[in-house]
Every structure is written in structure tokens, then in C-alpha cells.
Amino acid sequence: MAKILGIDLGTTYSAMAVIEGGEPKIIESKEGARITPSVVSLTKTGERLVGIVAKRQAVTNHQNTIYSIKRLIGRKFTDPEVQRDKKLLPYEIKESSDGGVEVKMGRWFKPPEISAMILQKLKQDAETKLGEKITEAIITCPAYFDDSQRKATKVAGEIAGFKVKRVINEPTAAALAYGLTKKNDQQIVVYDFGGGTFDISILNVTSDTVEVKATGGDTHLGGDDFDQKIIDWLVKNFQKDQGIDLSKDSLAIQRLKEAAEKAKIELSSSQETEINLPFITSGQSGPQHLYYKLTRSELENLVREYIDKSIDLIKQTMKEAGLEPKDIEEIVLVGGQTRMPAMQEAVKNFFGKEANKTINPDEVVAIGAAVQAGILQGEVKDVLLLDVTPLSLGIETFGQVNTVLIAKNMTIPTSKTQVFSTAADNQTSVEVHVLQGERPMAYDNKSLGRFILDGIPPAPRGIPQIEVIFDIDANGILNVTAKDKATNKTQSVRIEGSTGLSKEEVEKMKKEAEVHAVEDKKKQEIIEAKNLANSLIYTSEKTIRELGDKISAETKKEVEDKAESLKKEMAGDNLEEIKAKTQDLSQSLQKIGSQAYSQAQEEKKGQEEAPKTQEAEYKPKAEEAGHEPKTGQDKNEPKAEEGESKEKE
């Protein structure tokens, strides 16, 4: 089945995506970029350039490089927006014979023809990347576009050689990308803060439609304005400190512009950044260097007025729709600028809840268009819209550890199997305690249920093989089964609602795991060290028992003493000491090996037994574990008989 291309035809940048393997995926341009500048140009030699190459020569070709055509498409020449842009755009614009707009690029073109050139490049690049012809597309447009603008967008697609299946609203596409259109009677706000425009849309989702209740925004407010504030700040500071006005120096301004955008982006993940531009200009006393530190809070002060303005615009739009913040069920963030923590915070405070922001905000609209394409093609059948487990599922193993079998965010239905063993000699039953959560210690997680499998034939610890299977069906019902491979005896428990936690509960548990991550890790290390120590002590006791007088009394005492010392250490929580003493004991144990080997070489007969058992002993990743009747965790390296994770498909 031929793919339908989902296209976000943006004012400054465009992006495209398709459904691949049931999932939407962004397609890269020929140049290897996930977004393509919406710029078209005609060079002096008559060559047509589209995308990043067009942008690179804009400076030499102002008059024949067309950008932001989206501001003009489908509008009348007398439209105030057109009149305003006419003053700002460097290329010629005139009224067409039917009252519309025409732009000059060599000759006169109608805006859909220009947009079609962009779409054509996207089409070619997609066909190259996918290795197949693409004839159909879904193109997005702003929710405030009128009939004429939508039609012009469709025409652009047709000129480019597409059959345009739908022209859908950008905010609707964003909502689709997050799967928010499945529930009935939802109010959704889409906050779209891009490079040059700010759009706010209020959607109402019913069982069969997505209705746009209200739109608002500012067509000339965007991330570029934020960059400008930083540039102004740098110029002002430099003027104050060095007495030089950098705004007159075009090359300096270029470097400042790049550095400002870079700094802005860095401050979304760091508290502080530096702008370091040596040799920014030459002054009377020689070369001048620019070096300033910018903190996140300083940046927030610089741009506060813009963020506040966007919130005011939300208020206005909400009023028009007759809604209160509490009426909104979901918020979606679109546009690169929404990565800024202060902006996310402002939106969260206004609505009193977290926004959906996990999908790349530069790509979410294209992703949504692809999802729409998938729905139209029936590739995303309702029954195939699958859920994920929001939190990890596991069992409690020796040392009160949470051993995860199904990690969070795994798509269901799915199945995972792992083999465990006993923790003590002659342990005849194991308790399977099912846990849900991210914390490493069992007691910090939610207990979903427990059961006991008994009738395990007595054996040394670590020998029995208990297969534990976690199986979740498409409805989120978890079946946990424990099977003794020797007797084939099984026991199981069925747990409902393992995926039915509310979003708030899931977030809370994830947050707690993050907050406690460091101390949890420490606890985990101590437990692991103790488990290892335990195994080693068990091994040394077993070895002494089995080899008896084949070991010199001296060595025997050494090993026994070290084991004693290690046991005492294990009562406490000194990680370094436990590790050191474990290492100590291990080295002493090895002496027994060398002794036994040299003995074996002297007396060849009747010594086959000893070397074998000793060899098995030395691998510190022992199968054995400690005392209590809980399942013993098999150590890290999954050897065939010990720990296996099989995915049943």
C-alpha cells in the first residue's frame, strides 16, 4: 500500500512524516535535516533553489528569494496582514487580476505556486528516502485559515503532484500526535510558539469530530524575538564595558545572532551559560573580545514581557470561547520555543496542569499529519491502537530487591520470562511477590499481589530452576506464573488494572524514583555487594566442607577467618569495607585451588573430582544466594541455565 505523506507546511520551516511499522516517523531531507526551510529562490543563472540552499544565498539575491510565503497564501491583496508584510518583505508583491496576491521571482507567481515548489522538494526527498513513489499527502494549515487559504494550500499540493487527501488544522494534528482525540468531550488547548508566530487554539473533541472553538495569537511574535533580546543585552553590555557599538558591525552582529540563539537553547537545560566570542571586533587599542555569562533567570527577565503577552493572549482566546482554565482537559505544546522552562512553567501555572510535551515540538505537527494519514489508510485500526505499561513490573528477589521483568513504556500485549532459583539449601517453596514501580527496593513500590509455589524438590540453593512468566494482554491484565522446571508444577496469579493508573499517580511514582535515584542507587550497590559476599561465603564454606583435608590447615584457617570477618562486615552498611573483604576472601579461596591443583598433578589418580568442583567455585558470579525463603536473583551474566529473558511474540 502506497504511503501517504504527512506534511507540516510552516511559515519558516516545513517537516514531513509517514507511518512506518505502525508508527509515525519524520523523514529527513536530501540534506539530512529533519526540517526544511520554507524558502525558494531563483538564481541569476536561472536555477531554482529550495530549502537550505536557497537560504544560503539569500543575501546576494534578496529580490528573488521568497520566504514566509505562508503569510500571503490565499489572502486578498487588500488584507491588512498582506499590507503589513509587504513593508517587511524584500521581494516584490503586487495585486493579481482577481484581487489576490502575486510575488515576483524572476517572473510573477501566485503564492500556491511557490508553496508547491517547497512541497515538490519534500516529495522528491521523501521518495528518495523511502524508495517508492508518493502520490498522496495530508497537509496542515493554521486553524484560523479561511476557505480561500485552505483551498490555496490544497492547490499548492496538487501543483506539486499530490492528491491532497485532507488539509487538516495544525492544532488538531498536534492533538492527534498525542492520541488525545480518542476520548469524548475533551477541551484541548494547543500553545504553538514557533520561530516567528504564536498561535493559540482551543479544540473541542467529540466522539467523531474535532471542532475548533476559538483561535488567537500574534502573527509576529516568536522565538526570534527572544534571540533579539539577548543580542540587545550583549550589545548594551559591550558598549558599557568597551565603549564600542557592535550593532554597526555586520559580521559581529552575525556572530552575536548565532551565539544568542545557542545561549538561549543551552539555558533550557542549564542554569547558566557563557557567550564567548574572541576577536569580536577591532578597537583603537587592538582586538576586542566578548565574554559574558548569562544565567537562566537573567534570560527569563529579558523575555518575561513576551511570555506574559502569550498568557494574556490565551486569556483573551479562552474568554472568546467562554471557558475557564479548569475546563481544559489537555494542553499541547508546539514549536521549538516551548522548550523553555519558564514558558512551560507559565503555561502550567495558568492551566494548573502539565502540558503534553514529550514529542519533539518542532515535529509534532508533521507527526500528527502522518497519524491522520495512517487513520485514513486504516493502518491504525482501533483494535491495533496499543497501550504501554506506564510503570515497570517485577518481582521481589533476595535482599528485598525489585527485579524488573517488564520495563515501563513497553508496548502491550507482551510477555517476558526469566529463570530464578532458591536462596537457601533445601528451600522447597518460593514466594512470588509482584511489584509495580521504578524504585530498586521492593518496599518502595506498589505491591500488586503474591503467591507461593511449593513442592520444590530439596536441593542446594541455586540449583532449582523456577521459570517466572509475566504476561500482559491487550487489556492490561497481568498474569504471573511460576513454574518449577523439575516438577512442572505451576502456580499463578491474575492481576487486573496493572495499566489503569491515573496519569497523576504514574507521574508521582516516576518523580519519586527520580528524587530518590541517588540514595536508591547506593542502597542497590550495598545489596549487590552483600549478595556477592553472601555467595562467596557460602562457596568458601562448601569448598572447605568438600575438600576437607586436601586443604592445608593454615589455608583453611585463613579462609575461615576471612569469611568470619566478612560476615561481621555485612551486618553494617560500609560498602567499601564489604567490597574489600570480599576481594580478600576471594583471593584466599584461590589459594585452595592452586593447592588442590598441585596436589592433583602429584597424584594423578582419584583426583578428577576435586579440580572440577574447584573450577566451578571460582566464578564469583555464583548462582547461589542467601538465607530467606525468597527467590534468589540470578546474577548479571545470563548463562544458559540460570537467567534467560525470552520474549514471546
Added chain:
Amino acid sequence: MASEQLPKSVNNLEEQLTELAKQKQEYLAGWQRSRADFLNYKKEEIKRFEKIINFANQGMILKVLPLLDNLYLAEKNLPENLKKNQYVQGLLQIKIQLENLLKNQGVEPLEVIGKQFDPQFHEVVEEIESDKEIGIIVEEIQKGYLINQNLLRPAKVRVSKNK
């Protein structure tokens, strides 16, 4: 059950059976296709990994380039009397070290002066008057680079606008 109803219920069952058989076929086909998609995806994954490693390398190199840019700026701004200075020579040797590091990664600088402007490789920052033909690059503002023959970063240039 009355005898007249029997053929009717048999019909019903036959209808149901046909419907279910159709559905089963659909589900089976869908399942097989899904499985095939998955296996194909796995195959592509391996190719993707290679790409990602390359990509990560390129990302790192792109981050290192501005340091070299600034070293070139520093060199360009050296006053005559410092050019032979021992300390300066030492620092410039570090610059050479950086250049070699990049060369070993397959990075090649672009030669641009005197060449015709080509947006595939160059980015114009300014047009200036000169005695060269229109479109000829007269000054290099920032070096451009290729990596394994592909464009890594375009060169920023000044282009002639008048004869």
C-alpha cells in the same frame, strides 16, 4: 425447536461462519504482516546504528569547529612583532594539533577564494564591491568543511557584487 426454525438458524450459523472465516483470514494476514514488518525493522536497525554512530561523531566535530574558528581568528589578528614569539608559536602548534585531529576524522577544509559561489557549499554573509566578476568569492569569513566528501559545514563567504 420448531422444524421451520431449523433451516433459519442453520443459515444464521452459516452466515456467521463465513463472516468469522473472513475475519480470521484478515487477522492472520495482519498478524503476518506485522511480524514481517518487525523483522524488517530489525534488519534496518543494524544499518541505523551505523548511521547514528557516524552522526554522533559529526555532531561532536561540529562542536569542536568553533574552537578552531577562533584559533584562526587569533592567528589572523596577530601583530607582526608577535609572529615569531616562542609562546605564540607553541599555541599555534596546538592549532595544528586540532587540524590534524580533524583530518584523521575525514574532515577536509573547503578551498573557496576565487571560486564561484555555490549555495551547496557556501553561505553568503555579505556582498562587496571588488574587481572580480559577480559571484566570485573574495573573502572567507568562516571556513567550511567536508566530512568523507559530504558537506559538514558550509563556508561563510563574502562575494563580489560589482565589476
